[in-house]
Amino acid sequence: MMAASMETSAGVTRALSVAHVDRHFELKGDRVQALGDVSLEAPVGTFIALLGPSGCGKSTLLRLLAGLDSPDGGSIEFGGASPETMRRAGRIGVAFQDPALLPWRTIRRNIALPYQVLGRPVDTARIEDLIRLVGLSGFEEARPAQLSGGMRQRVAIARALATEPDVLLLDEPFGALDEILRRQMNLELQRIWLDLSPTTVLVTHAIEEAVFLADVVFVMSARPGRISEMVTVPFERPRSQSLLRTPEFHAIADHISDLLFSGSIPALTTALEPAETSAPTSQP
Amino acid sequence: MTVALETVHGAPAHRRRRIPANVRSMLMALAGTAVVWQIVGGLKLVADGAFPSLSGIATQFWRDRADYPQHVLATVQAAGIGFVIGVTIAVLAGYASVAWPLFERLIRGVGVTLFAVPLIALVPVLILALDGTKPRIVLAALAVYYPTMVATVVGLRDVDARLPDVVRACGGNDASVMRWVRLRSSLPSIMAGLRIAAPAALLGAILAEFGGGVRWGLGSYLLASLGSARPERLWGIGLVATVIAASAYGLFSLLGTRFTRTNVSATVVAQATPALLGDARRRPLQQRVLLSLTSIGIVLALWATTLRLLGTSPIVARSPLSVFRYLTTGDGAAAARHTLLAALRQTVPVALLGLAAGLIAALLFAVLLQLRRELAHAVLPLALVTQTMPLAALTPIIVLVFGRGIFASVMVCVAVTFFPSFVIIAQALTNTSPSAGDVVRSYGGQEVAILRFVGLPAAIPALLTAARLATPRALLGVMIAEYLATGRGLGFLLSQSRGLLDYGMIWSVAAVSVLVAIVLTQLVGLLERRFQSYAGA
């Protein structure tokens, strides 16, 4: 039902295209090339995962996609519209690595924030739906400080979904969670996504998470950050926990793991250390 | 789920009202002080009864009970109106400063001036330019401006860096970030600013009453009692003023805790540096100098246009140009300059001496405290009283106890600079990382060695910060003492030229003391920043 209303409002042609994007930062006179010639394409409603070592520019790319920052070269479009336009129109939902909730607002009012910022009437019924969707019924009037880290993370996701965005951007939303909660959240995210099917970009360190959730996994490498490989994930949806134990799943995960470790991406083996700990399946 | 909800909603921490342990031990120490006070006062041990017993003060207070309500009402009313006006202007100025950085740069001169200005210097000038209760209101408003403006700027600017991104990601622009994030998250900081501003408004109102011409008001009451030399009454008025100041402080602390559970430390807000030349953006030096000159020009323009708008006679109300002429080309300019310089030579050294004494005392005491923690509770009550008692009420009492000589001026300086400096230095000493202490300890060092290698290096920048914040207070303290009692220096010149109706001199003293205060605070601030960059902080 929600997916149908989204299609009529957004049209079906809002594909994502990133072409030759460059981004560099000046740090005390030094030039850091965060992204160099990044290109990728995806049809509407795709679930994309960005996977790569720490510092390879995933967050930088996501901020560019969100229209929070602009590239030094190249272009980013959502079916002809710039990220800036999409952001201003409230068609992008972002959940940052840190939940970043307004501490003085209740959960309900935190999720209502996007409506208020956009100057739209607050859709209370939808907010109730979202709270139920992320499993926080009963906590509507609690404040962020009274919730656990995982609960706050779910509020941030609900907030990102509030305006029925055409594009959902998630920057390691489960990075701070333990393995069990993380898997639960992966299942919930899949459920939410199946319900609304926005074009989604998920940044993650975890190979297993990327393969479990995405249609396409873009593997990135560092210095400068770029896309080194695109891996298509063919599994049917909904995907269940048991998928994690199939040889097909392992084949893809191992392939990506090999890509990350292989000599074709030099100087990566050391950079990957932190990622390894949060993704136990990355060991072949 | 319901159980979980109970615990979530059961007892929100910010609604709890319990007396914290440190407050309790402070109250106990306060009671101890009262006992000692009673004994010392009762036996007339200090300065021939200038330090009266508590019961004596209470008796006198009871006798005077009919006079108090009107005095208190007059002062509190003027302070309140001035507070509201000053806070409104300061919050708007703070808001505009954050929204338009150029505006901040241009009105910085106003902030620098009001931070440094010895309020007493403005009293005769205000009384010349305004009538009735207006001088009190204006001086209260001026006293409130700087702490409130800085607190507003700090509050609006220092928001959780992730929150503006959230609002932008939802489709917002700078205005939406201001509306949904900055305004709300600035409230605790603004409340911390008001906590400092409220007692300052009281001080402003009382000081303005020292100018005379008003029957009712705690300042007028103090002035009258100083002449009649009745220490019990002076103490009574001082303590009443202290209670009012403390209640105002407490009220805004309480309001502050409603917005956040963690209190913003008042010293954090007060420590913001007003630097005339400094700039967050890297502008070329010429541009910075130009902007600074413009911001000074704006202060002078405000001075001139205010007088023009008030329509006061130019003989009484002097413009910047007229003051300049009075001291350079006018008849008797040389004599005027001579008088002024002589007064400066009396005031500034005493202020610097008092400042140094206050800072050294604060440093020694902070170090002592580091080694002997129990001492804190013994001295806190006294420190608390000297900290909360409005300077205007404290000065007559100190004059009473220490006589009318230079020593009284120095003691006023020490009394007003000691406690705030002590707080800042003690904070720096306590905040040194414990692991650094462990390093020294692992090589066999004792507490003294830790202090030498870890504590003191950390205390020096804090000492300079304390010095910068204390400089205006020291100057104000000396000038109040001079104005009321000692018969020397700028303060005395101020009251003397009032009596002689020497309008040019009144305005010159005001302008010169503001100028001296600005130069001194800027110099100390420069020293502080030099040292900070040298220490790599």
Ligand SMILES: Nc1ncnc2c1ncn2[C@@H]1O[C@H](COP(=O)(O)OP(=O)(O)OP(=O)(O)O)[C@@H](O)[C@H]1O
């Ligand atoms: N605002 C900035 N200023 C300067 N350098 C930056 C900035 N943002 C990112 N960088 C640099 O760009 C590079 C990529 O950073 P980015 O945060 O995008 O990495 P990441 O892939 O998200 O890493 P992680 O997985 O650790 O979150 C890093 O070298 C970082 O130092």
Ligand SMILES: [Mg+2]
């Ligand atoms: Mg990142």
